[in-house]
Amino acid sequence: MFQNKVVLELLSKYKSVWALLHLQALGSWDSETYMPSSGLNTRGEALAKVSSLVQDLLVNKDFRKLLDEAKEQSNLNDAEVGLLRLLERDFEMNEKLPKAFVEKYAKTVSESQAVWREARQQNDFKKFQPYLERIVNLTIEQADYLGYKDHPYDALANIYEEGWNTKDIEKYFSSIKAPLTSLVKKIKTNSQNTTDDYSSLKYDIEVMKRVNKYALELFKYDNSVIRLDESAHPFTQEISIEDCRITTRYPEESWGSSLSATIHEFGHGLYSSQINKEFEFTPLSFATSLVLHESQSRFWENFIGRSKEFLKQIEHFIPDLSPEIKQIYSKTGIEGVYKYFNNVSPSLIRIEADEVTYHSHIMLRFEIEKALVEKSIKVQDLPEIWNHKMNEYLGVVPKTDSEGVLQDIHWSMGSIGYFPTYSMGTALSAQLRSYMENDLGGLQDLITNKKYVKIKKWLGEKIHLFGPTYTMKDLLKKQFNAELDPSFLLKYLENKYL
Numbered sequence: 001m002f003q004n005k006v007v008l009e010l011l012s013k014y015k016s017v018w019a020l021l022h023l024q025a026l027g028s029w030d031s032e033t034y035m036p037s038s039g040l041n042t043r044g045e046a047l048a049k050v051s052s053l054v055q056d057l058l059v060n061k062d063f064r065k066l067l068d069e070a071k072e073q074s075n076l077n078d079a080e081v082g083l084l085r086l087l088e089r090d091f092e093m094n095e096k097l098p099k100a101f102v103e104k105y106a107k108t109v110s111e112s113q114a115v116w117r118e119a120r121q122q123n124d125f126k127k128f129q130p131y132l133e134r135i136v137n138l139t140i141e142q143a144d145y146l147g148y149k150d151h152p153y154d155a156l157a158n159i160y161e162e163g164w165n166t167k168d169i170e171k172y173f174s175s176i177k178a179p180l181t182s183l184v185k186k187i188k189t190n191s192q193n194t195t196d197d198y199s200s201l202k203y204d205i206e207v208m209k210r211v212n213k214y215a216l217e218l219f220k221y222d223n224s225v226i227r228l229d230e231s232a233h234p235f236t237q238e239i240s241i242e243d244c245r246i247t248t249r250y251p252e253e254s255w256g257s258s259l260s261a262t263i264h265e266f267g268h269g270l271y272s273s274q275i276n277k278e279f280e281f282t283p284l285s286f287a288t289s290l291v292l293h294e295s296q297s298r299f300w301e302n303f304i305g306r307s308k309e310f311l312k313q314i315e316h317f318i319p320d321l322s323p324e325i326k327q328i329y330s331k332t333g334i335e336g337v338y339k340y341f342n343n344v345s346p347s348l349i350r351i352e353a354d355e356v357t358y359h360s361h362i363m364l365r366f367e368i369e370k371a372l373v374e375k376s377i378k379v380q381d382l383p384e385i386w387n388h389k390m391n392e393y394l395g396v397v398p399k400t401d402s403e404g405v406l407q408d409i410h411w412s413m414g415s416i417g418y419f420p421t422y423s424m425g426t427a428l429s430a431q432l433r434s435y436m437e438n439d440l441g442g443l444q445d446l447i448t449n450k451k452y453v454k455i456k457k458w459l460g461e462k463i464h465l466f467g468p469t470y471t472m473k474d475l476l477k478k479q480f481n482a483e484l485d486p487s488f489l490l491k492y493l494e495n496k497y498l
């Protein structure tokens, strides 16, 4: 795969970076799963130090020289070109950010997360406010260091989705805003089913663990590569192509969200584990496009996990979840289960939102983030702005900041510019579904016949195999001669819910 001598030399130099990133990934997975809580004090320092070592290894004269030399080579293959593109990007980002800034930033976000947790628990925005102000200021500084053409948000968008800018995101949201708002209204007036029997019921966590495991087994997951654990916020951590950690959670009164989270993270894990194994030890071993990544998780979560065909396959566990759940199930059967997983209703919490209203939650966050970094709004006014926008887009207003502006961890981590990838990834999943059905026939039939291996193989060949060799835009062009097109999402939602 990698043949060019200069590229090989570069890769052998890169291996130290790779090793540090590998162990950094393991360290952060551990801190979210099994580390005793006081370990956080030292782990944060250790991870920050590793980042700084990576920066030293990348941003130095020898590495730069070799990278320039490699870029001048002729006859490079696609993997080699992709590799150099990623290294250039890494180099640039690391070079532009002064060391003192990186350290200050890392320290601030590590402190802020702890404060955010407390503030959310105590419903005390004022407590978090000075930290968020610091984060917003540092983020503006970061955008200035990284550079941008039209808007500081461009620099941030590009961190999470290579080559994307504010205009791309605005264009995307403006094409879904009006149709989705009118769809929500139509569903509300059409809907005969507003009772959501299964919500707010306790369940047996041990049974739920068996359901989650069974779902992964149905998908023929490879348990020598993907490992499932528990964490407060479900996430996926790629350690290497053959070592992927996914987590789920067991919220007290929502067995559905435990299953959905498991399937969602499986989609992420599958992506990282189906990258070409020859990319191991190189920058191509980690998938970097968050839009592509989220398209994979949402594909499994929404199109498979919420389908009646799949739910029938785990149906036999439901009566064992609890006596109350058994009672509802005996009355409403699979239809009740299906409605529970597909109920559309505007709600306060993003991660519990349905397929239709989800995008409004993201749009609101994008608009706020953009306004914050262009300094047209102030952090102190966020609770009010948040509630106002919730009312405008979803018709619901949080009673507390905990279920409003304080609900997400992202801003406390400094991840400003990240949210749009959630919505765009979901839109891309609908587009990929359509392409897959052209090739393999209807997804419902594939699920009914448990052809999960066939689905995995298609996703592997079309998307996963390449890892980050191409940017998201270039991969869509190469594989489907297409660009991100939200009309697939709108069509899918209209067909399903009207």
Ligand code: MG
Pocket: 264, 268, 294, 297
């Ligand atoms: Mg995700």
